[in-house]
Amino acid sequence: MAKKRELFLTFARISASCFGGGYAMLPFFQQELVEKRGWLTDEELLDLHAIAQCTPGVISVNTATFCGYRTRGVSGALAATAGLLTPPILIVLVISAFFWTFADNPMVRHALTGIRACVCALIINSTVKLYKKAVLDGLTFLVFLIIFVLAAFVGLSPALLVIGAAVAGLVYAAIRREGKA
Numbered sequence: 001m002a003k004k005r006e007l008f009l010t011f012a013r014i015s016a017s018c019f020g021g022g023y024a025m026l027p028f029f030q031q032e033l034v035e036k037r038g039w040l041t042d043e044e045l046l047d048l049h050a051i052a053q054c055t056p057g058v059i060s061v062n063t064a065t066f067c068g069y070r071t072r073g074v075s076g077a078l079a080a081t082a083g084l085l086t087p088p089i090l091i092v093l094v095i096s097a098f099f100w101t102f103a104d105n106p107m108v109r110h111a112l113t114g115i116r117a118c119v120c121a122l123i124i125n126s127t128v129k130l131y132k133k134a135v136l137d138g139l140t141f142l143v144f145l146i147i148f149v150l151a152a153f154v155g156l157s158p159a160l161l162v163i164g165a166a167v168a169g170l171v172y173a174a175i176r177r178e179g180k181a
Contacts, residue, residue, distance in 0.1 A: 002039055002071040004079040010037065011064050011083030016091070022052065022059025024119045027126035029063060039071050042133040053158040060084060143168050 002010075014028045026049060033040045040048070048070070052062035061084055068080025102108050135141050143165050150156045150164075 002037070002076065004072060004075055007068050007072060007076050007079040008083035008086075011068075011080045012087050015060070015084045016087035019115050019119055022049075022063065023123055025060045025063070026130075027122040029067075030126050030129060033067060040067060042130060044070070046130055046134055050162050054162050139172055 010032060014025060014032055018025050018028050029049075030042070030045060034042055034045055045067075048066040049059070049063055052059045052066060055062050061081060064080040064084040065077045068076035068078070070076075072079065131144070135144050147161050147165055151158070151161055
């Protein structure tokens with residue numbers, strides 16, 4: 001079981017080394033929480049991340065809160081959330097003091113361009129890993145494909161997509177139960 005201090009430091013380290021928000025943090029969460037620490041399984045991380053998208057607030061903060069709660073209850077949720085929020089608050093305070101001085105610097109703009117490309121690659125890598133765990137058969141592939149098209153080309157709310165996928169899973173389970181009865 002994770003200690004509160006360990007939760008705080010783990011989420012502080014993730015947020016201090018990651019740019020781009022909840023989706024960009026997913027590979028870091030996967031590596032740190034699943035592979036390195038074993039606090040969650042890939043399936044649990046997928047579930048927590050899906051729920052985090054459907055609940056009000058920032059996806060990364062919600063994911064940290066849910067993970068902290070899963071490992072240590074309310075105190076773990078508070079520790080993980082505080083850990084995730086502390087570095088960005090400090091970094092934003094420092095950057096805000098100097099941003100306008102350096103905002104037009106070509107070196108800063110080019111560095112940020114490179115960081116954005118890196119974040120995209122990390123998200124794709126994490127998505128491929130999680131896809132292998134989540135898409136198990138023809139039905140889950142069909143749900144994946146439909147949700148992908150709706151998200152990428154129609155622009156439906158992630159909350160609606162997750163709810164729709166959950167309903168599809170429940171309907172599928174009910175049909176399978178009826179077929180076995």
